[in-house]
């Protein structure tokens with residue numbers, strides 16, 4: 001495999017190269033600032049216990065640091081980007097955030113702007129992430145919507161509890177990234193933080209980073225579906241969260257301006273338990289993958305479309321298949337590969353461990369993965385298949401329906417040696 005020069009602050013040409021820099025978000029008050037009736041809308045199945053979730057997340061971050069990974073935090077980078085951008089950038093960010101929260105203008109907009117605007121950048125970022133309750137403001141709105149419809153709702157701005165799944169709002173691909181238009185309202189504001197960081201943080205601003213696809217779209221894509229298999233092949237899930245038209249769009253951009261020549265679109269069930277491709281399928285070594293048996297039909301088949309550049313620019317060729325192993329072998333030029341079933345294929349264990357993100361492994365080097373300790377059957381099987389498994393504690397973090405891959409956005413990985 002060709003070795004690419006490391007000059008960009010983003011460098012991510014595989015799922016498995018030695019992880020050097022990663023973006024995390026330490027769970028904050030946003031993960032408990034809601035009631036059970038808000039859970040379905042906020043895409044949570046339970047309310048985590050914050051002090052334990054933070055302890056677990058710190059353990060995860062320490063595990064990465066102990067293995068030589070530089071850990072960056074979304075909340076810190078966001079504030080630093082606003083500091084660097086100055087007053088105009090801060091004002092623009094706040095206006096955009098208020099607009100996307102439903103307040104482009106009017107008295108609530110003005111009250112929120114005054115409240116958030118009185119804070120320093122770090123406090124403002126944290127407050128926006130946590131959500132703003134009505135009782136925090138010394139203000140009684142008199143508009144018809146507030147009086148006639150929303151009077152019992154506690155929030156002006158909803159919390160963003162899914163922020164600790166940094167995988168999804170953006171995805172680093174090669175020396176660039178996608179900044180994603182997310183599917184559900186609960187997560188759509190998240191990628192504004194990523195956009196602000198890339199544009200204004202001194203580490204990333206004006207470094208010629210290629211944005212393969214920005215957040216100004218109506219079609220949707222999320223990072224949990226974007227798998228960088230190597231330096232010219234991607235796999236992207238056609239899922240609850242990523243639409244086929246967004247895949248075609250990013251494929252065209254990657255083919256035109258990047259070194260990618262193949263995108264394998266993999267269709268998975270469209271449901272909450274398997275909302276992204278990485279909840280059912282991850283790459284963990286040159287020739288090893290985790291796969292949840294629930295996505296494969298009786299004969300092991302699954303719909304895939306291998307997309308390659310067409311004859312003329314902007315055209316795409318499609319090759320439909322139903323044999324995932326064969327498709328991966330061809331695209332990755334492998335003689336054989338090892339698809340390791342979640343829960344060892346037992347229907348009860350596989351269902352349970354997939355629900356708790358047993359397939360959602362984060363590779364930090366070829367054959368070295370970080371997993372949740374609660375998925376002990378899948379973890380044992382990974383060890384039997386020769387992988388080094390670093391387990392992290394997971395009682396509270398798993399309540400948000402995401403595992404180690406979901407909780408991490410790799411920014412720099414070493415290139416693969418072969």
Ligand SMILES: NC(=O)NCCC[C@H](N)C(=O)O
Pocket residue numbers: 042043044162165167168187223224225275276278279400401402403405406
């Ligand atoms: N890549 C991932 O699978 N991320 C997990 C996201 C979980 C979050 N509660 C969501 O539904 O978006």
